[in-house]
Amino acid sequence: MANNVKPHLSIGEKLKLIGLSLFVAPCMLAIVGAQVLLFAFRNNLNIRLYLLSAGVRVIFSTFTAREIQTLLPPTEDVYRAWIQRKARLTKDPALKERLQCDIKRLPDGNSSILWVGNRHKARKVVLYLHGGGYVMPSQAGHFECVWNTFVLSGLESDTEVTVAFLQYSLAPASKVPVQLRQAAFALSEILKAGFSAKDIVIGGDSAGGNLTMQTLKHLVEPHPEACHIALDEPLSAAVLVSPWLSTEYSSSSCLEYDSSDMLSRAVMRSLTADASIYEQQSDSDETNSWAKPLECRGAWLGKLHNAVRKIHMTVGGREILADQATSMAKAIEAMKTDVQVTVESDPNAAHDFIVAEGILEQVGEATIKMKQWFKGLL
């Protein structure tokens, strides 16, 4: 799906989708819900967050990418609805003023920056790349999350912060490196708007963490298809929440949490196929290795200090992707760059709980910890 256009389904596909929604998904939800509930109960975990996580797992494992995009509203609509609802519920005029739709189309015509906060007053900006396996539009929870963690942290620390939320094209209609091209346009737009690199943070959750790493790589080893960006100093920081950094799904966290996490290995394999175009080619293929920093711990990681000063990763101790973040941190540290790498793991969390908190409209542990980290940058 390139822009805000929904995929076109045939009559047969529509009937199948109705069947899946009315019969298969509810059954799956009952089964997976019960299984995850038991897991959460036994381990004394947050029931609401784990149930939500089970719901997302059912969506990913029941529907194809095109079906998901038919069922869910596109990112820009979600943004408009979130701004309207949030502004309606907010009484404080100082907050209300920061809740206005402000959309900047990017040069490719298929992506845009959805601004959250007041970009005119802002001294710091967070380029945010949302997750959803590259196939799911963003959720209201993503906006809630960036508002709570970044914009409000700024207000509480007397530093105006705005979030440049990227609406990018979704897979499988748009594959790697389309999203990188769009992220590069967004970063270039932010620099053109007058922000200096030291005031820019880049980050994202899940697939957004993947896109963040791709963008950092682009800064040190430009991708031929993305617009060139010359930084005069490194970006302030990168933040990766439950990042998806590899297409290897056999680590111990992958095996251990395969049936209790928001994502399963089967889901990851199908998302991988949706997002990449290189599956059939050999692993030595140069273009393939470009997007695989973990498998090919190539020289570029050693140049990371030219792109960014700090990398902060957060993972759930009970998620399948936990090992990927740890390996990435080790790979970066092994290169002995000046980049400060921190990994924070919450022993009770599964995948992407900060966004799950956003969806439930609660400021929970993940949000509070991220705010603490972010305020340290301001």
Ligand SMILES: *[C@@H]1O[C@H](CO)[C@@H](O)[C@H](O)[C@H]1NC(C)=O
């Ligand atoms: C924008 O999306 C359309 C529809 O998928 C596609 O045909 C076009 O090539 C895209 N434009 C760019 C610049 O990528």
Ligand SMILES: *[C@@H]1O[C@H](CO)[C@@H](O)[C@H](O)[C@H]1NC(C)=O
């Ligand atoms: C991002 O995801 C793609 C698609 O699955 C994968 O091939 C690649 O290794 C990942 N790249 C990074 C930078 O993590």
